Amino acid sequence: MTGEFTGAPRDVAIVACAQSDHRRRTDELSEVEMLMPVLHEVLERTGLTTADIGFTCSGSSDYLAGRAFSFTLALDGVGAWPPISESHVEMDGAWALYEAWIKLLTGEADTALVYAYGKSSPGSVRDVLTRQLDPYYAAPLWPDSVALAALQAQALLDAGHADEPALAAVAARSRDAAADNAHAQLRGARPQGEYVVRPLRTGDCPPVGDGAVAVVLSAGDRARALCARPAWIRGMDHRVEAHSLGVRDLTDSPSTRLAAERAGAFVRPVDTAELHAPFTSQEVVLRRALRLDDGVLVNPSGGALAANPVMAAGLIRVAEAAGRVHRGASDRALAHATSGPCLQQNLVAVLEGESRV
């Protein structure tokens, strides 16, 4: 798929966002109980009701819950009667956003509700994520998510693109930035700690936690009516690389760069970038792939190092970027989401606010 359209596509914008406070555990809440307040909040911000939503799309993973079709229970929180037009991706909600964006571009809907949630606390997310690996050569070895990221980090160190102090600086800057983010799970200065899997230390790894996010999309003048300063989606694209780690150059992310190019990210500089980099080393890879210089504000929310509810963290990046546009803190922002081991799949969206008089 490509973000480039011929003819005159409709302008589509993110008009509202909401997210939960991300926490290590939410034992007292079922998934729908965790999600529902976020859905209500995002609808209240627009004054819309479920009946006004043309298309609903969600992202989550059954493997986090340990139950088949767990997303259907979460639908109870949407209010699915009278019957709604609905879809789901077994991926980060950023990919659900992509599906909704296409739906609006084609004119099949005028507004869309996109949400994502992840409860990592019931299981061991390091083990759960091994089940997304190729079942013949990798999954039988149970290489956990930190181990695979550590292989990438060492490749980065060997290539001279970073050293351990540089990784620690990414961790420190992210957690400092998160001090201003009331939703974040880890806020403020934290020690780098011991090696989890060398060369990655505790501070280089994301927290494990539970959380949810929702955004509302709308097209054209409807978006202007629903939001004082809509975050217009100027382009969005996603690309995938070979699954096998041994085939890829782990120090680079060509899929991110290509997605960014197709989303129009390089046409003009962005002022803000929300990068879905669960590990410090991955931010180094992404900055290089996206050619972000020091003039770009990266992850003012604290990023995935401050809160990483699996399956929601990518859509949260988009919501954080859109929120800055809504507030006038950004005129042109890049949002990135990833999925799969070592940045295998990457999505880039470019959001803009209309120029202010």
Added chain:
Amino acid sequence: MSDVLSAPMVVEFPFTRSLGPVQSAFLTGLRARTVLGVRTTAGTVLVPPVEYDPETAAELRDLVEVAATGTVTTWAWNPAPRRGQPLDTPFAWVLVRLDGADTALLHALDAPGPDAVRTGLRVRVRWAAERTGAITDIACFEAYEGEPYGGEPTYRQAVPHSGEFTGDAVTGVVAPARLDYTYTPGRAQTAYLAALAERRAVGERCPRCRKVYVPPRGACPTCGVATTEQVEVGPRGTVTTFCVVNIKAKNLDIEVPYVYAHIALDGADLALHGRIGGIPYDQVRMGLRVEPVWTEDGRHPDHYRPTGEPDADYDTYKELL
């Protein structure tokens, strides 16, 4: 909230997967202590081999043999091995480019400590004593600085291979998957289960449509709002619809045929499921009035039996079908 229920939950099942021709040859080769790769149309040798070129998607069938020795291209020291991983003592995860290959294989390296590992380290395969045709036939890698290992051919060039070995080819793998969870049902279902422990049934009423949901899941699926008002329902109820089960379930000590029914407990706006007993299967009918039967230490009704009341009028439950 400390009174939230939780219980261990294990999800475990063997994934049985068939192999394509290249994967089959590779895993059959491992069983015979031989590492095969596949050559792409561009001439690159992929190890482990795949059936389609990751760059061009062209079909790949050109098998080659590579060495059981190679070079570490990146590594990560794992101080605390986890269940299922290749070694149970601290080890290094490694990507190894085997001699003759252009890509790297993921596996474990047995080493005394992180100081003994570096990118560029020469390593060789340590074969598993029992080999079945799986990636775990490579027990792990080990450092190798000296002479070739156990008479393995030492070549830097991949050489063509037929992919044929003595014995039946490996045509599938069984990948056991086990994940452990601690299940917590959330506020609404905890309240339901806690009431059941006292042999009571509670539902929750939607503040908007006023319907009472049993069991409550915390949200009204129609209105999409939280259900909060707890309502005692039952214990008696009405069969709204049913089916006759003729297949005996594994590990279930119930004689067939039996009746499985939707039962609308008195005061509930949603029927729940239950087995009907105490009446011949062919005499169960819509509208039958039933009540729960509890076993000695059961935490939910074992089944429902007729109360002896007259059948409920159709109009009283037609909305609950």
